[in-house]
Amino acid sequence: MKKLGKVLIEITLMIVCAAYLFPVYIVLANSFKNRQELYENMLALPEKLTLEYYLEAVEKMNFSRAFGNSLIVTIVSIGIIVILGSMTAWMLVRTENKLSKFLFMVLVATMLIPFQTLMMPLMQVMSWSKTTLQVPMLDSLGGLIYMNVGFGASMAVFLYHGFVKSIPVSLEEAATIDGGNKLTVFFRIVFPMLKPTTVTVMILDVIWIWNDYLLPSLVLSNKNLRTIPLSTASFFGQFTIQWNLAMAGLMLTIIPVIIFYLAAQKYIIKGVAAGAVK
Amino acid sequence: MNRKSDRAWYALFVLPLIFVFTTVVIIPFLIGIGYSFVSWDGLPLNEKVFVGMNNYIRLFSDKRFLSSITHTLLFTVLAVVIINVLGLTFALIVTSQLKTRNIARTMLFMPYLIGGLILGFIWRFIFTDVFKAVGEATGWTKVFFSWLLNGDYALIALVIVMTWQMAGYIMIIYITGIQAIPDDVVEAAKVDGAGFWPMLLRVKFPLIMPSFTISLFMTLSNSFKIYDVNVSLTQGGPNNATEMLAMNIYNEIFSLNNYGYGQAKAIVFFIAVAFITLIQVSLTKKKEVVM
Numbered sequence: 001m002k003k004l005g006k007v008l009i010e011i012t013l014m015i016v017c018a019a020y021l022f023p024v025y026i027v028l029a030n031s032f033k034n035r036q037e038l039y040e041n042m043l044a045l046p047e048k049l050t051l052e053y054y055l056e057a058v059e060k061m062n063f064s065r066a067f068g069n070s071l072i073v074t075i076v077s078i079g080i081i082v083i084l085g086s087m088t089a090w091m092l093v094r095t096e097n098k099l100s101k102f103l104f105m106v107l108v109a110t111m112l113i114p115f116q117t118l119m120m121p122l123m124q125v126m127s128w129s130k131t132t133l134q135v136p137m138l139d140s141l142g143g144l145i146y147m148n149v150g151f152g153a154s155m156a157v158f159l160y161h162g163f164v165k166s167i168p169v170s171l172e173e174a175a176t177i178d179g180g181n182k183l184t185v186f187f188r189i190v191f192p193m194l195k196p197t198t199v200t201v202m203i204l205d206v207i208w209i210w211n212d213y214l215l216p217s218l219v220l221s222n223k224n225l226r227t228i229p230l231s232t233a234s235f236f237g238q239f240t241i242q243w244n245l246a247m248a249g250l251m252l253t254i255i256p257v258i259i260f261y262l263a264a265q266k267y268i269i270k271g272v273a274a275g276a277v278k
Numbered sequence: 279m280n281r282k283s284d285r286a287w288y289a290l291f292v293l294p295l296i297f298v299f300t301t302v303v304i305i306p307f308l309i310g311i312g313y314s315f316v317s318w319d320g321l322p323l324n325e326k327v328f329v330g331m332n333n334y335i336r337l338f339s340d341k342r343f344l345s346s347i348t349h350t351l352l353f354t355v356l357a358v359v360i361i362n363v364l365g366l367t368f369a370l371i372v373t374s375q376l377k378t379r380n381i382a383r384t385m386l387f388m389p390y391l392i393g394g395l396i397l398g399f400i401w402r403f404i405f406t407d408v409f410k411a412v413g414e415a416t417g418w419t420k421v422f423f424s425w426l427l428n429g430d431y432a433l434i435a436l437v438i439v440m441t442w443q444m445a446g447y448i449m450i451i452y453i454t455g456i457q458a459i460p461d462d463v464v465e466a467a468k469v470d471g472a473g474f475w476p477m478l479l480r481v482k483f484p485l486i487m488p489s490f491t492i493s494l495f496m497t498l499s500n501s502f503k504i505y506d507v508n509v510s511l512t513q514g515g516p517n518n519a520t521e522m523l524a525m526n527i528y529n530e531i532f533s534l535n536n537y538g539y540g541q542a543k544a545i546v547f548f549i550a551v552a553f554i555t556l557i558q559v560s561l562t563k564k565k566e567v568v569m
Contacts, residue, residue, distance in 0.1 A: 006376075009376065010376055010377060010378050013371060013376060013378055013382050014378055014381070014382070017381070017382050017385040017386060018385075020385060020386060020389075020442075021385055021388065021389075023400050023401065023404060023442070024388075024400075026400070026403070026404060026408060027400055027403075030403075039411070041411075041415075042407065042408045042411050042412075043408070043412070084294055084295040084298075085295065087291045087292075087295070088291060088292050088295045088296070090291070091287075091288055091291035091292050092292065095284075095288055103292065103296060106304070107299065110303050110304070110307070112548075112551060112552045112555065112556075113303070113307060113548055113551075113552075114503050114524070114547060114548060114551050115503075116503075116505070116523075116524050116527045116528065116544050116547055117307065117310060117544040117545060117547060117548040118302075118303065118306045118307060118310065119528075119531075119544075120310065120313065120531050120532075120537060120540065120541055120544065121305075121306035121307070121309045121310040121313055121541070122302065122306040124306075124309070124313075125301065125305055125306055125309070127322075146298060146302070147302050149295070149298050149302075150298045150299050150301065150302025150303055151302060151303070153295050153298065153299040153303075154299070154303075157295070181287075182287045182290075182291070183290075186291075207390075207391060210393070211392075211393025211394070211395065211396075211506075212393075213393065213394075213395045213506050213509070214505060214506070214528075229393060229395050229396070232395065232396060232399070233395060233509075233510070236399050236510075240402075243403060243407060246399070246403070247403065250396060250399055250400060253396055254392055254396065257391050257392055258388070260391075261388060261391050265384060268391070269383070269387065269450055272390075272447065272450055273450050273451065273453070273454045276447075276450070276451050276454075276492055276496060
C-alpha cells in the first residue's frame with residue numbers, strides 16, 4: 001500500500017513537471033504547423049514534421065550571423081572577465097593595504113546600481129569616445145565586449161576574492177623563491193587552483209551575456225552586428241501575424257540553450273548555486 | 279627598488295580591469311547624477327539647461343511615473359511571494375527520496391536559462407492566441423480570453439511569466455540550504471516524534487534561514503528591476519497599465535527624449551533599489567542570529 005502511494009507521488013511529480021514545460025511544447029508543436037492547422041487547434045500535435053518554417057526563419061533572422069555574433073561576444077567577454085577578474089582579485093587579497101580595501105569595497109558596492117541608472121550617461125561616454133578620441137565604441141562588437149567586461153568586473157572579483165582568501169600563500173611563496181615573477185606564479189600556480197570559481201563565473205556570465213538584451217540594443221544598431229536576442233526581437237516584431245514562423249524562430253533561439261544545458265547541466269546547477277550563496 | 283617593482287606589478291594586475299570598470303560604471307554613475315539636474319533633449323548640439331531640483335520635484339506630480347511605482351510594487355509583492363512559495367515547495371519535493379527527483383530538478387530549472395525576452399515572447403502567444411482559442415473551444419471565456427488586453431490580467435500574466443522563469447532558480451538555492459541540514463538533527467527530531475509540519479516549521483525552516491535571505495534578495499531585486507519580460511510580453515500596455523519602473527525610465531529617456539528628467543528618475547530608482555535590498559538583507563540577517 002505504501003509502495004503504491006509512492007509510485008503515485010512519482011507519477012504526479014512527472015505530470016507536474018511536464019505541465020511546467022508545456023509552454024515549450026506549444027512553441028515546438030506550432031512551429032511545424034501551417035497557418036490553417038495552427039488555428040484549428042493550437043494544443044494538438046502537428047500532422048507532419050516539416051522544417052519549412054525553420055529554414056525560412058533561419059534566412060529571415062539572419063540566424064547564422066546572429067549566432068556567430070553572440071558566440072564572439074560571449075566567449076571574448078567571458079575570457080577577458082575571467083583573466084582580468086582573477087588577476088585583480090588575487091592582487092587585492094595578497095596586497096593588504098588601504099587601496100586594496102577601498103577598490104574591493106567600491107567594486108562590491110556598485111553591484112547594487114541597476115543598469116537603468118547607468119545606461120544613458122554610459123551611452124554619452126561611449127559616443128564621446130568616438131567623437132573625441134576617435135575610438136568607436138558604439139555600433140561595434142568590440143565596444144559591447146568592453147562594456148560587458150566593465151559590468152562583469154564586480155561579480156567576478158567578488159567571487160574570486162572569496163576563494164583566493166581560502167588558499168594558503170605558502171605555495172606561491174615557494175614558487176617566488178624559485179625565481180618566478182608574479183605573472184608566471186599567477187598563471188602557473190594560482191590560476192589553475194581557482195578553477196572551481198572560474199567555472200562558476202563562466203556559467204553565470206554565459207547566462208547573463210548570451211541572453212542580454214537591453215545593453216546590446218542600445219549599443220548595436222547595424223543589422224549585421226545583431227546578437228541573437230536582438231534578431232529574435234526584431235523578427236518576432238515583424239511576424240506576430242505568422243505565428244508558425246515566429247514559433248520556429250523562438251525554437252531556433254531555444255535549441256542552443258537546451259543543448260548547452262544538457263551538456264553542462266552538472267556545472268550549471270552547481271555554478272548557479274555557488275554564485276548565489278556567496 | 280623592491281617597493282617600486284611591487285607597485286608596478288600591482289598596477290599591471292589591477293589597473294586594466296579597474297580602468298574598464300571606471301569608464302563603464304563609475305564615470306557614468308557620477309555624470310548621471312549631474313545629468314539629473316539639467317533639462318536636455320539628448321541632441322548633442324542642444325544646450326543642457328541647469329534646472330536644479332526641478333526634475334526631482336516634477337516626479338511627484340508625474341501620474342504615469344507614480345502609477346508605474348504602484349504597478350511595480352504590486353508586481354514585486356506578488357512575484358516575491360509566489361516565486362518563493364513555489365521554489366521552496368519544489369525544493370522540498372526534489373530533496374525527498376523520490377526516484378524521479380533528478381529529472382524533476384532538471385526540468386524545473388530549465389526556463390531560467392532561456393532569457394526573459396524569449397520567455398515573454400513565448401507567453402505572449404499563449405496569453406493572446408492560445409487562451410482565446412481555448413476559450414472559444416471550451417466556452418470558458420471568463421478564464422480563457424486574451425489576458426494582455428486587460429490591465430489587471432496583464433499584470434498577473436507578468437507575475438506568471440516571472441514565476442516561470444525564477445521558481446527553478448530559487449529552488450536551487452533552497453536545495454543547497456536543505457542539503458546542508460545535518461542528518462542527525464532531522465533524525466533526533468523524528469525520534470522525538472516530530473510530525474511533518476513541526477519538522478518543517480520548527481526544525482528545517484530555522485536551519486535554512488540563510489537560503490531565505492538569499493532567495494528573498496534575489497527575487498526582490500529581480501522583480502523590482504524587471505525589464506526584458508515587460509518589453510516582450512506586454513510592452514507596458516494596455517494603456518501603460520503594466521509599465522514597470524525600469525520601462526518607464528527607458529521610455530522617458532529614449533522615447534520621449536527627456537534625458538535630464540529621465541535620469542532623475544533613474545537616480546531615484548537606484549536609491550529605491552539600494553534601500554529596499556539593504557533593509558531586506560539586514561532584517562532577514564537579524565532573524566538568522568535570533569534562531
